[in-house]
Amino acid sequence: MNFKNFPLVSKVVFGRGSIAQLNEIISPKRKNEKSPFIYLIDDVFENNNNIISNISLLYDDYIIFISSKDEPKTSQVDNLVEDIILKTKSTPSGIIGIGGGTLMDLAKAVSLMLTNNGSSDEYQGWDLIKNPAVYHVGIPTISGTGAEVSRTTVLNGPKMKLGINSDFTPFDQVILDPELTTGVKKNQWFYTGMDCFIHCVESLNGNFINTFSKSYGKMAYGLCKEVFLDDISFSESQNKLMMASWHGGMSIAFSQVGIVHALSYGLSYVLGIKHGLGNCIVFNQLDDFYNEDILLFRKMIKKHKILLPKNVCKNVSDIELNKMIDISFNLEPLWENAIGVNWKREISRSYIKSLFKKM
């Protein structure tokens, strides 16, 4: 097949306060009393009544609070799935993820692994999933990753950081409620928002771009500029960043990310640096490639008084550095999108090493 056949999220609600409709939306999806709904929720919301009060636990339904301090891991997914299988009498009626990119990816991965045998790391790659996932719902509480709309769930596995890309990965239901992003810390808001901005930059400047992805990318890029450079109201900024994240995710549908993501995957895997921050650290060193957009990025950094960490690779051993380079170098489609099929003529391991050294 020459052109990708992209699966979309099945249903989407948008609106401030729309999380109040959660029960009404999922009730018809309950299979029976023995098949619970299981909520995976970022543990920062454990005492947050604005969110928890919207959840009605019926029959065997329960909540698992999960820390998003670390990036999601295949072993974490496998443990969650094992626990759920042991604890429930029947396959769950649904998995509901509430949180940022980490929780979105965990909800997607758990719902896939409840119906596919083995360990989740066996499915890292493209179209390795055999069976449809359990019904899964995504409710993002921070905007930028695009995980709410993508056909991947990116996990750190025993060998690499790579997504489970499949037609069964996208959510069956997404609830976009911008009010839920109230309370996000400024740094996290900025770094995650920049994930979206960088998706657009990489997609719009890539070789794989077509009119479909370009239209989404331009829309998200414009919304990011409004959010991070203009003076708009707080609620407008919440609404617009949530839509930017959605459209930015769609802009990669027929396109691909690029050098930032290739290098930041290496950085995250070895140093455990979270994705949004990792992207910002990498992006700031890529003047050779994304010049104009990096100037814009630095304007945003300045406006919001963000202090980007420096010298994060200072104490990295040669073995670790080589692992980072391996991971980055192996993400061929990303380099192909950014530079072209002959990217290896231009990009050497030593060049990548020099970039990491500057970070």
Added chain:
Amino acid sequence: MNFKNFPLVSKVVFGRGSIAQLNEIISPKRKNEKSPFIYLIDDVFENNNNIISNISLLYDDYIIFISSKDEPKTSQVDNLVEDIILKTKSTPSGIIGIGGGTLMDLAKAVSLMLTNNGSSDEYQGWDLIKNPAVYHVGIPTISGTGAEVSRTTVLNGPKMKLGINSDFTPFDQVILDPELTTGVKKNQWFYTGMDCFIHCVESLNGNFINTFSKSYGKMAYGLCKEVFLDDISFSESQNKLMMASWHGGMSIAFSQVGIVHALSYGLSYVLGIKHGLGNCIVFNQLDDFYNEDILLFRKMIKKHKILLPKNVCKNVSDIELNKMIDISFNLEPLWENAIGVNWKREISRSYIKSLFKKM
């Protein structure tokens, strides 16, 4: 429920020449040898090898060529469904619509009525459909209506022109191949493209607008301006108008159309004027409401040397005029979106009559 829960098209391909992948895409959806794929194709393509050569008729598959001279009717849908039931041994594996808005709407309606009893006019309205439709694929060959992405199929019934709006209406698969719009006649290209432009104007200026619909609407509006006012290449123009139609359709997801559609439904029902042209005739009289955008519209008319029909209501009888007013007046959500809940204080039957008289 306060916020709409919008169902999206399940899968989408975008690309010039992507119709070549049709067989590969639908093959896994064949239920058995007795359940055919049935193609509903605009009869202008009967001898068009670029399209027909991409269709492989296997087992009991067959093509029905349909004229799109008239707007689609509920009786036409009922007849098609009856013929298909008589002719096939088992419920079809899928319905594939190839053509403009008329064919898109017929494909959606036929696939719904193959699994729902009675006559299609019983389902005109909101959420009256009980059972999921047969698998259905939309392949638009002209851009603007947004029918490829909407949750409605608009039909002229015995009493009114109204859509079958349901969660089961959207296509399971859409193939967006801008090359298929080659050969569209200039007037038709313009009027259908203006349907999209008007969707955006009505959505963006309506009371129901939110950030979700606004982002799609602005994107489609911008693309329409590029297509109809800038000098871009033919293929770029094809690509962009196809995406404008898609996004313009999405912009109504959480919004609604407005006065143009309310009046043009009346015009189409009584005079049989096709939707795109009807919209243009109406829009041109609404300076009171959409002033700036009408100036832009007239610029487009001028640039493309379009001669808009005049005095189309000259020979309309009083009975017919009253029917037109009835139909327009009954479309309450459209008026509410355009003017507000108290729209009846501002809009009288005699005012609507005066507008029709000017057309």
